[in-house]
Amino acid sequence: xxxxxxxxxxxxxxxxxxxxxxxxxxxxxxxxxxxxxxxxxxxxxxxxxxxxxxxxxxxxxxxxxxxxxxxxxxxxxxxxxxxxxxxxxxxxxxxxxxxxxxxxxxxxxxxxxxxxxxxxxxxxxxxxxxxxxxxxxxxxxxxxxxxxxxxxxxxxxxxxxxxxxxxxxxxxxxxxxxxxxxxxxxxxxxxxxxxxxxxxxxxxxxxxxxxxxxxxxxxxxxxxxxxxxxxxxxxxxxxxxxxxxxxxxxxxx
Numbered sequence: 001x002x003x004x005x006x007x008x009x010x011x012x013x014x015x016x017x018x019x020x021x022x023x024x025x026x027x028x029x030x031x032x033x034x035x036x037x038x039x040x041x042x043x044x045x046x047x048x049x050x051x052x053x054x055x056x057x058x059x060x061x062x063x064x065x066x067x068x069x070x071x072x073x074x075x076x077x078x079x080x081x082x083x084x085x086x087x088x089x090x091x092x093x094x095x096x097x098x099x100x101x102x103x104x105x106x107x108x109x110x111x112x113x114x115x116x117x118x119x120x121x122x123x124x125x126x127x128x129x130x131x132x133x134x135x136x137x138x139x140x141x142x143x144x145x146x147x148x149x150x151x152x153x154x155x156x157x158x159x160x161x162x163x164x165x166x167x168x169x170x171x172x173x174x175x176x177x178x179x180x181x182x183x184x185x186x187x188x189x190x191x192x193x194x195x196x197x198x199x200x201x202x203x204x205x206x207x208x209x210x211x212x213x214x215x216x217x218x219x220x221x222x223x224x225x226x227x228x229x230x231x232x233x234x235x236x237x238x239x240x241x242x243x244x245x246x247x248x249x250x251x252x253x
Contacts, residue, residue: 081114081158082151085181091206092150092179095143104138107251111135112158117144120164121250127240134161134235135250136223148224150179155228161235162225166245174199174214175222179206184224185231188215193243198232221245 095116100106104118113119120138123131137160139145145165149157157163175186181203188196197216204210215222221243225232237243246252 081112081154083153083181085151085179086206088206090150090179092146093143094150095141095147099141099143101140103247104140104249107249108135109251111160111250113137114152114158114160116147117163119160119249120166121246121248121252122164123244123246124236125242125244126236126238130236132236135159136161137163138166139163140166148175148180149182149184149226151181153181155182155226157226162223162232164245165222165224167220170218170220172215172218174212175201175224176210176212177201177204178210180204183227185227185233186213187223187232187237188217188219189221189223189237189243190218191220193221193245195237195239195241195243198237198239200227200231 097116100116100118104120106113106119108119111119114137118138118140120136121133122136123133125131137157139148145167148165149163170191174188177184180201183203184201185198186201187198190196196219199213201213202211223232223235223237223243225234232238
């Protein structure tokens with residue numbers, strides 16, 4: 001068609017124009033009432049649509065309490081056993097949980113095992129014959145012995161009374177506290193389980209040059225217990241005491 005040609009109005013055009021003139025005549029009170037009702041209907045319809053959309057949207061995760069994550073209903077949060085102290089890769093990595101020896105696999109209940117470590121039941125016989133039974137975390141592989149209680153911030157050790165280090169042969173030297181945040185008490189024991197010496201070891205960062213705490217003589221075992229819960233004396237390890245290693249987990253019969 002040419003520019004001068006007129007476009008035929010659609011069938012609804014005249015009806016629409018009559019309605020608009022009727023509702024937009026500001027001098028007509030009835031027209032203004034119809035216009036106000038029209039605006040109100042549109043506003044209410046918009047509110048309904050928004051409410052429907054909000055009801056189907058997921059909850060805002062930023063409203064969760066601090067440190068809480070979404071997961072199965074009733075799922076318990078893991079206890080704060082360890083913590084990355086400096087945000088850098090550790091000089092000594094945590095041991096592989098799959099490498100825990102069969103004899104040390106955790107069988108007891110009511111405790112929170114340290115990942116990568118087993119457990120062992122021990123008896124400590126005091127000089128007067130008194131016997132105290134304890135359940136200790138067990139470090140017996142090279143990886144476990146090298147890691148020990150590094151980065152462990154829980155003085156209760158998840159319900160364990162301490163950690164036993166078991167060596168295949170007599171060792172000399174001592175332990176250090178690299179990357180270990182809490183003060184520990186240590187008892188060195190000979191092949192018969194008798195106390196060789198004890199010491200209190202102070203925390204040190206994950207850096208070279210941390211102080212070593214040597215034993216007074218060759219040792220086959222060592223036991224560490226946080227001083228915050230009484231140190232090695234709390235499980236009976238004092239001069240004249242002897243430790244008996246059951247070689248079994250705490251829940252074994």
